[in-house]
Structures are given as C-alpha cells and as structure tokens.
Amino acid sequence: MHIPDGFLDPKTAIATSVLSFSGVSWALREVKQRDVQRKIPLIGLAAAFVFVAQMINFPVASGTSGHLLGATMVAVLLGPYSAIIVMSSVLIVQCLLFADGGVIALGANIFNMAIVTPVSGYGLYTLLRPFLKGERGRITAVAFTAWCSVVLSSIFCAGELAWSGTVSWNTAFPAMAGIHMLIGIGEAIITALVISALSTTRPELLYENSQSLSEHRSHGVLVYGMLVIVGIAIFVLPFASPWPDGLEKAASILGFEEKTPAHSLISPPMSGYRIPWISSFATATALAGLIGAFVAFGLSALLARILTPASSQKNMDAPHAP
Amino acid sequence: MRHDFLDKYSRINSPIHRLPSMAKLWISFSLVVAIISIPLRFFFLFPFIGGVLLGALLLSRIPIPFIFSRLLILEFFTVGIAMLSLLRPNGTMLFIALMTRSTLCLFTVILLSNSTPFAELLEALKRLKFPPLILTILALMYRYIFVLIDEMERMTRARESRSFSVNRRSRWTLLASLIGQLFIRSTERAERIYAAMSARGWK
Amino acid sequence: MKTAVDIRNLHYTYPDGKIALHGVSFSIREGERIGLIGPNGSGKSTLLLHLNGILPDPLHAPPAVSIMERPLDKTSVGAIRRDVGLLFQDPDDQLFCPTVYEDVAFGPKQFGMQTAETRAMIQRALEQTDLLGFEDRSPHHLSGGEKRRVCLGGVLACEPKILALDEPTSNLDPRGKRKLKEILRSLQATQIIATHDLELVVELCSRTIVLDQGRIIADGDTIELLGNEALMLEHGLETPHILRHRHPH
Numbered sequence: 001m002h003i004p005d006g007f008l009d010p011k012t013a014i015a016t017s018v019l020s021f022s023g024v025s026w027a028l029r030e031v032k033q034r035d036v037q038r039k040i041p042l043i044g045l046a047a048a049f050v051f052v053a054q055m056i057n058f059p060v061a062s063g064t065s066g067h068l069l070g071a072t073m074v075a076v077l078l079g080p081y082s083a084i085i086v087m088s089s090v091l092i093v094q095c096l097l098f099a100d101g102g103v104i105a106l107g108a109n110i111f112n113m114a115i116v117t118p119v120s121g122y123g124l125y126t127l128l129r130p131f132l133k134g135e136r137g138r139i140t141a142v143a144f145t146a147w148c149s150v151v152l153s154s155i156f157c158a159g160e161l162a163w164s165g166t167v168s169w170n171t172a173f174p175a176m177a178g179i180h181m182l183i184g185i186g187e188a189i190i191t192a193l194v195i196s197a198l199s200t201t202r203p204e205l206l207y208e209n210s211q212s213l214s215e216h217r218s219h220g221v222l223v224y225g226m227l228v229i230v231g232i233a234i235f236v237l238p239f240a241s242p243w244p245d246g247l248e249k250a251a252s253i254l255g256f257e258e259k260t261p262a263h264s265l266i267s268p269p270m271s272g273y274r275i276p277w278i279s280s281f282a283t284a285t286a287l288a289g290l291i292g293a294f295v296a297f298g299l300s301a302l303l304a305r306i307l308t309p310a311s312s313q314k315n316m317d318a319p320h321a322p
Numbered sequence: 323m324r325h326d327f328l329d330k331y332s333r334i335n336s337p338i339h340r341l342p343s344m345a346k347l348w349i350s351f352s353l354v355v356a357i358i359s360i361p362l363r364f365f366f367l368f369p370f371i372g373g374v375l376l377g378a379l380l381l382s383r384i385p386i387p388f389i390f391s392r393l394l395i396l397e398f399f400t401v402g403i404a405m406l407s408l409l410r411p412n413g414t415m416l417f418i419a420l421m422t423r424s425t426l427c428l429f430t431v432i433l434l435s436n437s438t439p440f441a442e443l444l445e446a447l448k449r450l451k452f453p454p455l456i457l458t459i460l461a462l463m464y465r466y467i468f469v470l471i472d473e474m475e476r477m478t479r480a481r482e483s484r485s486f487s488v489n490r491r492s493r494w495t496l497l498a499s500l501i502g503q504l505f506i507r508s509t510e511r512a513e514r515i516y517a518a519m520s521a522r523g524w525k
Numbered sequence: 526m527k528t529a530v531d532i533r534n535l536h537y538t539y540p541d542g543k544i545a546l547h548g549v550s551f552s553i554r555e556g557e558r559i560g561l562i563g564p565n566g567s568g569k570s571t572l573l574l575h576l577n578g579i580l581p582d583p584l585h586a587p588p589a590v591s592i593m594e595r596p597l598d599k600t601s602v603g604a605i606r607r608d609v610g611l612l613f614q615d616p617d618d619q620l621f622c623p624t625v626y627e628d629v630a631f632g633p634k635q636f637g638m639q640t641a642e643t644r645a646m647i648q649r650a651l652e653q654t655d656l657l658g659f660e661d662r663s664p665h666h667l668s669g670g671e672k673r674r675v676c677l678g679g680v681l682a683c684e685p686k687i688l689a690l691d692e693p694t695s696n697l698d699p700r701g702k703r704k705l706k707e708i709l710r711s712l713q714a715t716q717i718i719a720t721h722d723l724e725l726v727v728e729l730c731s732r733t734i735v736l737d738q739g740r741i742i743a744d745g746d747t748i749e750l751l752g753n754e755a756l757m758l759e760h761g762l763e764t765p766h767i768l769r770h771r772h773p774h
Contacts, residue, residue, distance in 0.1 A: 002399060038516055520607070
C-alpha cells in the first residue's frame with residue numbers, strides 16, 4: 001500500500017502532507033504531555049518491533065503472502081497517539097532506508113497508514129467496547145477493528161490516487177478495497193491472536209488497562225468522529241462532484257478482461273445512462289462493502305470464540321457476550 | 323554483522339559516498355521533485371536524468387545487480403497501481419509516464435540511502451530542523467531493528483527445534499506468539515534502555 | 526579519604542510485591558574495588574540500580590544511599606548520576622545511539638558540557654577503552670567485546686568517580702575478558718563489580734560482599750571469603766580454581 005513517487009499530483013501530495021503534518025504534531029503534543037522521557041524508548045522500540053513484525057510473511061490465499069501492518073495492534077497496546085508516532089517512524093525509515101514508499105508521497109503514506117489506521121482502529125475499538133463485553137468481546141472488537149482499519153486505509157489510498165488523476169476512482173476503489181478486504185483477514189487474525197495472548201499473560205501491557213495513561217482514553221471517540229468527517233470531506237465530495245471520467249472507467253470495469261486502452265476509450269458520455277449507472281455502481285459497492293463488513297464481523301466473533309475458552313469468559317462479564 | 327542486507331553499501335568509499343550528506347539529501351529531493359513535475363512534452367529529459375543516475379551509480383561503486391534487485395522488488399506495487407491507469411483514456415501514455423517517473427524516483431532514493439549512512443541522514447535532518455523527538459525515536463528505532471531481528475531469529479530457531487507437526491492453525495498461533503513475545507521483549511528492553519539513558523544523565 | 530558509597534538499611538520491593546533488597550547496609554571508601562557476588566536473583570543488579578537513583582522510582586525520602594558523602598535525593602540525583610557510572614549487563618541496552626562516537630558522547634552532552642571540553646573527554650574515553658578508529662561504526666557491526674568496551678567508554682566519558690559494573694565479563698571470549706580486566710585495572714575510580722565471574726573478583730577486588738535473597742551474607746577479604754568453601758556452596762557459588770591452587774585442601 002506504499003504509494004511510490006510519481007503517482008500523486010501536487011495538490012494531493014500537498015494536501016495529504018499538511019494533514020499528516022498536523023496529525024503527527026497533534027500526536028507529538030499529546031505524547032509530550034506526560035512522562036515523555038519514559039515513552040520515547042518505548043515508542044522507538046515499538047517502531048522497531050513493527051518494522052520487524054512487518055517483515056514476517058503470512059500465507060494469503062493461492063500461494064501469495066501478506067504481511068502485518070500492525071497499526072491497530074500498536075494502537076490497542078500503546079494508545080492512538082503513540083501509535084501514530086510509531087507508525088510514522090516506521091514509514092519514514094522504510095522510505096529513507098529502503099525507498100519503500102515515495103519521498104513526495106510520504107505525507108500520503110503517513111496519512112493512510114500511520115494516522116487513518118491507528119486512529120480509526122482505536123476509535124472504532126473504543127466505540128465497540130461498551131457493546132462487546134469481556135475477553136471475548138475484546139477479541140471480537142480487536143479483530144474487526146484491525147480488518148476495518150486496513151480496508152479504510154486502502155480506500156484512502158485509492159482516493160488519493162484517483163484524486164491525483166492517476167487512476168479512476170471506479171477502478172481503484174473496488175480493486176484496492178477488494179484486495180485489502182482479503183489482506184485484512186490476515187491482519188485481523190494475527191492482531192486478535194497477539195492481543196488475546198497478551199491480554200491473558202500480560203494484561204498490564206494493554207493501553208486500556210494501563211492506569212497511568214487512562215486519562216486520555218475518552219479522546220478516542222472524539223478522534224473517531226473527526227476522522228469520519230475528514231473522510232467524508234475527502235471522499236464523498238469528489239465522488240458527488242462530476243468525476244472527470246468516472247463513466248468510462250465504470251465501463252471498463254464491466255469489461256475488465258479487455259485491458260486494451262483502445263476499448264476503454266468508448267468515451268462518449270452517454271448522458272442517458274449516467275444516473276442509473278452511477279447509482280447502480282454505488283449501490284453495488286455499498287452492498288459489497290456492507291456484506292464484507294458483516295462477514296468480517298462474524299469471522300471476528302467466531303475467532304474470539306475459538307480463542308477464549310468459555311471458563312475465562314465466565315470470570316469476566318459473560319451475559320452480553322456475542 | 324549478519325544484518326548488512328539492510329544498508330550494506332552505505333559505508334563504502336567512493337566519490338558519491340564522500341559527498342556531504344546534506345548535499346545528497348538536497349540533490350535527491352530536488353531531483354525527485356523535478357522528475358515528478360517535468361511535463362510529458364519534455365519527455366526527452368527523462369532518459370537524460372536516467373543517464374545521470376546511472377553515472378552516479380557507476381561512480382558510487384555499489385554493485386549494479388544489488389541496486390537493480392532492490393529496484394525490481396519495489397517495482398511490484400508500482401506496476402500494480404500503474405496497471406490500473408491503463409484503463410484510463412490515453413492509458414498507455416499515462417502508464418509509461420507513471421512507470422518512468424516512479425522508476426527514476428526509486429532509483430534516486432535507492433542511490434541516496436545506499437550511499438549515505440542512516441546516522442548521517444538523521445544528522446542532516448536535524449540541521450533541517452526536524453522535530454528532535456522524532457529524530458531520537460528514529461535513531462533508537464534504527465539501532466534496535468538489528469537487535470530485534472536477532473532476537474526474532476533466535477526465537478524462531480528455538481521454536482523450530484521444538485515443534486514437530488505444523489498444521490495450518492498451529493502455524494498461525496506460532497506466528498502470533500512469536501510476534502507477541504517480540505512485543506513483550508521490546509517493551510522490557512525499552513524499560514532497560516530508559517534506565518541506561520537516565521543513568522547517563524538523560525533528561 | 527572520603528566515603529564513596531554509604532548505604533544504610535536499604536529495602537526494595539518490586540512492583541509485583543517480590544522483595545528484592547532486605548535491609549542492606551555497607552560502605553565503600555574512595556578508590557576501593559569491591560566484588561559483589563551472589564546467586565541469580567540475589568539482588569545484585571537491583572542494588573546497583575540504587576547507586577544512582579534509577580531505583581526506587583520515584584525516589585523516596587529519607588534516602589538510604591549516600592554518594593561521596595551526599596545523600597541521594599531529588600535535588601542531588603542529577604549530579605550523582607554524573608558521579609556514578611553504571612555499566613549494564615546487556616550491552617545492547619546501553620548502546621542506544623546509531624554510531625560509536627554518538628554513544629560515547631551521549632553522557633557528556635546530557636550533562637551539558639562545553640563542546641571543546643566534551644570532545645576532550647570523549648577522546649580520553651575512546652583512548653582508555655582502545656576504541657580509536659571505531660567512531661563511525663554502528664553498534665550492530667561490533668563484536669560482543671567491542672560493544673562492551675563502547676558501553677564502558679560511554680560511561681567513562683562522563684568521568685565518574687564511582688563505577689558500578691553489572692556482569693562486565695558475561696558473554697566475552699577470553700581475549701575480550703583479558704582486555705576488559707586490563708582497562709578496569711588501569712582506572713582510578715572506585716569500582717563495584719557485580720558478577721558470577723569469581724576469578725575476576727579474585728584478580729581485581731581485595732574486598733567482596735556476598736548477597737543472597739536481598740541480604741548481605743558476608744562482607745570481607747576476597748581471598749578469605751571465596752576460599753570458604755562451605756559459605757560459597759551454601760549460597761550457590763563455588764571457590765574459584767585459582768584459589769584452590771593457592772590453598773590446597
């Protein structure tokens with residue numbers, strides 16, 4: 001998901017850089033508030049940890065392999081603010097040391113993977129926790145959030161590429177979101193397994209259990225709300241506005257096997273089809289997304305059931321468990 | 323010494339390596355900006371930039387296959403997205419432009435990172451007034467990547483020598499327990515590093 | 526001669542409730558070199574962390590530790606951290622900078638010294654630990670012995686009056702050990718060496734303190750204590766070979 005240089009136009013690169021800069025500064029300010037001396041080594045080590053954990057591949061369907069992103073995991077363990085800095089550091093090192101992700105695109109990459117993921121991951125987690133009680137609820141929430149944050153991040157990535165005019169939204173969105181709905185399953189499983197293991201052996205390592213940091217906890221919801229607003233501003237607005245050539249692209253999705261650009265040039269904007277087409281595309285996408293989310297939630301609950309023995313559930317507060 | 327693969331050639335001696343890191347940082351940055359902002363009608367400039375980069379590569383004495391294998395690995399995602407652009411009107415042109423630009427940019431950054439030790443890059447960023455907190459974190463992170471890789475290799479080996487049957491589910495749980503263990507060790511080490519830093523007057 | 530370290534009735538309990546130190550008292554004169562021995566978990570490392578106020582965290586009053594005849598409390602802890610150099614057990618924990626030079630320079634910079642003075646101190650520390658020419662190397666390109674010497678260099682660069690060393694010879698090959706011993710022997714600072722390497726204690730320290738389960742079991746002449754086989758065995762230790770040859774039973 002690392003966007004290379006050359007794929008973003010100036011306006012997108014600048015906009016995302018500004019967003020990232022303010023996001024990271026905000027996180028730095030929050031982290032500096034208390035006991036920063038103690039947090040710095042922890043954040044540095046956590047960044048090295050994420051970097052190394054991302055090097056471990058896990059098998060995805062049909063012989064390909066994916067790797068962990070780790071943002072939700074770190075957010076649940078260290079809190080959203082530290083997680084933003086951890087993930088940003090990982091991306092900066094990947095960019096400067098390995099050219100993995102572009103220099104000009106660094107702002108966009110930080111925004112997608114170091115701000116959107118931990119903030120949405122943690123925000124959604126705090127939103128879900130009151131409804132999902134006990135250890136089983138925690139694991140369900142963790143798995144589902146991890147999945148959502150990866151998918152959301154990929155949607156932002158697609159949006160930036162489309163906004164830059166590099167690809168069209170109607171191609172990039174289903175392609176990126178679709179692939180990451182699959183990759184997100186791996187992320188969800190690993191994140192759930194790790195958090196489940198840590199919350200039984202070393203519960204004090206979880207952010208929500210660490211007394212000293214708890215005062216920040218309520219911010220999570222606010223953060224999530226803000227993110228949704230920003231998300232809508234970025235995505236729904238351009239989507240609603242006449243997208244430069246959304247129609248042609250939608251056509252080529254239908255005939256995806258015909259990769260030759262000549263065919264996708266059937267550009268006469270058939271105005272009669274415009275409305276039904278967009279709406280059916282949007283409906284189909286929304287439906288697919290909804291189904292995907294439901295399936296992911298079901299799988300998360302199933303995973304939580306497998307991972308938490310009934311006995312440990314009883315000790316917590318069982319009645320509301322899914 | 324086994325983790326040289328990360329930035330193996332950043333410390334060899336060559337005219338490129340001897341350039342001040344600040345200069346290299348600025349040159350690379352300007353070059354990247356130039357590459358992505360040169361309009362397509364000046365396409366003839368791209369082969370020229372490519373030639374300059376190749377010249378720098380030769381001067382730097384970094385083995386060419388090494389640089390090209392790096393480039394190739396990174397091209398995967400690039401090609402992936404660029405393919406989507408084929409579906410646009412004028413897609414072929416766009417595809418070629420995207421591939422050319424991103425490849426040249428990748429080439430530039432790979433050359434930079436392989437001819438400048440990371441510590442020097444950080445030093446240059448410090449002079450550019452990067453937030454010191456981030457720089458401290460980056461320095462710590464870079465330092466401990468190697469230690470954590472070692473630790474992970476030791477854990478993997480210990481696990482492999484004890485586990486016999488590996489089915490699908492146990493492979494996932496093994497992987498997760500490895501990652502969980504690595505996290506626990508990282509936090510414990512962070513505590514010790516904090517103590518060591520405080521002992522030398524850190525404040 | 527001043528008293529370098531004075532500890533009166535030091536207690537410490539870990540956050541998890543485990544008692545680590547149980548009424549430890551001793552004092553060390555300036556220039557003395559003492560060995561601190563005891564089985565695993567006896568409280569050696571924890572004791573060393575009290576010498577410069579890393580523990581207890583936060584510091585509590587009244588202070589049980591005095592360094593150079595000054596009680597260790599919130600106001601003195603900064604200055605005392607300069608006086609007491611701590612060498613940690615795992616060199617990877619202590620070598621946190623990207624290059625050798627930066628690491629050795631870390632302490633002097635933190636203590637806010639002038640650049641020319643700092644440079645001279647760093648230079649001296651590099652010379653003392655035989656590290657000239659290593660300045661630009663990254664820690665991950667160093668051998669175990671070299672790492673240990675860089676750690677020591679980083680500590681010496683602060684020019685401490687007291688050195689507290691936690692297992693300085695662990696994981697070192699014989700050559701690395703020999704080199705480290707030479708360096709330690711050449712230093713003027715008061716030294717407290719916590720170690721399982723009893724031969725090292727015999728060679729370097731005239732006085733030894735035996736710690737077990739957070740209490741001082743014995744405190745006295747090294748040859749006498751380490752030669753006492755019954756005492757050694759009772760506390761998970763053993764009489765080193767060099768002493769056996771000196772006092773054949």
